[in-house]
Amino acid sequence: MHIMEGFLPPMWAAIWFLISGIVVIYGIIQLNKLISEKPEIKPTLALAGAFMFVLSSLKLPSVTGSCSHPTGSGLGAVMFGPAITAVLATIVLLFQAVLLAHGGLTTLGANIFSMGIMGPLIGYIVFKLLKGKINITWAVVLAAIFANWGTYVVTSIQLALAYPIPDFGTALSNFGTVFAITQIPLAIMEGLLTGLIWDYIMKLRPDLLSKLGIIDGKLNNGGAQ
Amino acid sequence: MELKHVLMIIGIIILTIAPLVMYSGLTEEDGYFGGADGAASDLIMELSPEYEPWFEPFWEPPSGEIESLLFALQAAIGAIIIGYFFGYNKAKYDFESKN
Numbered sequence: 001m002h003i004m005e006g007f008l009p010p011m012w013a014a015i016w017f018l019i020s021g022i023v024v025i026y027g028i029i030q031l032n033k034l035i036s037e038k039p040e041i042k043p044t045l046a047l048a049g050a051f052m053f054v055l056s057s058l059k060l061p062s063v064t065g066s067c068s069h070p071t072g073s074g075l076g077a078v079m080f081g082p083a084i085t086a087v088l089a090t091i092v093l094l095f096q097a098v099l100l101a102h103g104g105l106t107t108l109g110a111n112i113f114s115m116g117i118m119g120p121l122i123g124y125i126v127f128k129l130l131k132g133k134i135n136i137t138w139a140v141v142l143a144a145i146f147a148n149w150g151t152y153v154v155t156s157i158q159l160a161l162a163y164p165i166p167d168f169g170t171a172l173s174n175f176g177t178v179f180a181i182t183q184i185p186l187a188i189m190e191g192l193l194t195g196l197i198w199d200y201i202m203k204l205r206p207d208l209l210s211k212l213g214i215i216d217g218k219l220n221n222g223g224a225q
Numbered sequence: 226m227e228l229k230h231v232l233m234i235i236g237i238i239i240l241t242i243a244p245l246v247m248y249s250g251l252t253e254e255d256g257y258f259g260g261a262d263g264a265a266s267d268l269i270m271e272l273s274p275e276y277e278p279w280f281e282p283f284w285e286p287p288s289g290e291i292e293s294l295l296f297a298l299q300a301a302i303g304a305i306i307i308g309y310f311f312g313y314n315k316a317k318y319d320f321e322s323k324n
Contacts, residue, residue, distance in 0.1 A: 004266045006278030047310045053303030057296045061244035061258055065251070068261040099295050101282035102262065137229070159265060165272040174272075178264045189240045192233045197307075199230065204314040 002096070002111050003155065005104025012162045017109030023117050024090055027083035034084065044201070044208050048076035049088040051197065055190065056092055062182045070190035071151050074144025075197060077120035078127050079212055089116025114154040123147025136215065140198040145191035152179040 008016070035042065055072030062068060076085035093111050096102040103111045127143035156179045160172035202209060209215045251257040269276060286292035 002262050004262060004278070005282045006280035007266055007269055010279065043310055046306050050303040050306035050310075054300050054307065055303075057299040057303070059260065060241060061248075062261075063244050063247060065244065065248050065257040066261050066264055067258050095299060097282075098284070099286075100292060100299075101285040104280065104282055106280045155265075159269070163269055163272050171272065174268060175265060178261055178268060182261050185240050185243075189237050192237050196230060196233055200311060204311070204318045 002093075002103030003107040003159065005097070005101065006106060007104075008107050008110055008158075008162055010106075012158070013106045013109060015109075016107075016113045016158070020086070020109040020112040020117060023083060023086050024112065027085075027087040030081075031084050031087055034080070038211055041208055041211055044079060044205075044212070045084075045088075047201070048079055048085070049091065051075050051194075052088055052092045053095075055193075056096065060186055060189065063185050064182045066178075066182050068152075068179075068182050068186055070186055070193075071115050071119055071148050072190070072194075073115060073120045073151070074123045074140070074147035074190065074194045077123040077147050078140055078143050078198070079209070079214060082117055082120040082124050085120040086112060086116035089120070110155075110158050114158060115151045118154040119147040119151030122150035136202075137195050137199055141191040141195035143191075144194035145187045148187040148190045149180065149183055152183040155179055 031045075035045075052072035052075075055070040057069070059067045059069045071089075073085055073089060076088050090108075090112055093103055093108060093115065097104050097108055097111075123143040123146050126146045127139055130139035130142060133139075153176070156172060156175040159175045160168050164171050202215070206215060248257045253259055286295060
């Protein structure tokens with residue numbers, strides 16, 4: 001998901017930069033705190049970042065006939081919350097903006113806001129609401145689905161705010177058709193993939209997840225469940 | 226592997242292949258399988274034709290080949306890290322459950 005370079009009027013580019021900048025700085029502080037308190041969680045951090053790296057490079061066909069890519073932010077959101085995920089997303093978005101001309105430097109703030117902040121925040125809230133109520137795997141699946149889909153809904157809102165032609169509502173439904181509808185099957189796909197990865201982490205390293213406070217620490221080392 | 230996981234993998238495969246089957250034979254020239262990002266910027270140009278992008282990417286991959294190189298690189302970096310994490314922990318898990 002990207003708003004292309006130069007396609008946001010300077011005022012909007014500045015607004016999103018400001019908001020995203022604050023969150024990313026807060027995320028870096030949180031990240032440093034987490035690493036110094038629990039250095040053993042570093043591999044999971046690398047895993048969440050790498051997952052975003054792979055998923056955002058895969059442009060997948062959707063039933064609407066256009067292509068778009070997953071965001072991979074749901075896994076990070078569930079494990080680390082939205083602020084730290086925003087830092088990871090910034091790395092991914094910088095790579096794509098600088099080397100691939102996908103997204104851009106002027107639109108970086110807006111793209112971080114949708115993919116790095118709002119998507120993960122929505123996923124995080126979904127996970128918190130469902131955790132303990134349904135099987136944790138499905139809570140993760142749904143969190144990832146909404147993190148992905150939320151990203152594209154937010155992008156549609158951002159574009160409709162910048163181009164309210166002829167009015168905000170009409171513009172929103174136009175951009176929504178391009179982004180949000182295309183994204184539904186891709187979001188489901190990402191949710192399932194995130195669920196698979198999640199179950200595998202839970203089988204191999206439940207200790208790391210309990211260190212992060214996501215699952216109860218009752219599972220002993222090596223125990224699948 | 227549990228049945229749940231097999232079904233999840235089948236779901237992913239079906240979701241990926243379904244659009245290719247639905248629009249089989251159609252290509253980018255027919256308006257299919259282009260990027261949604263590009264579609265959004267086309268929509269912006271349609272809504273406000275006088276809009277000029279005010280900033281250009283300072284570097285663009287010179288061709289589609291180079292672009293796919295960089296995309297493959299991006300995926301490879303991610304895949305190496307994921308593979309390392311699971312490879313290392315799988316071996317550790319197997320070792321520990323043997324003892």
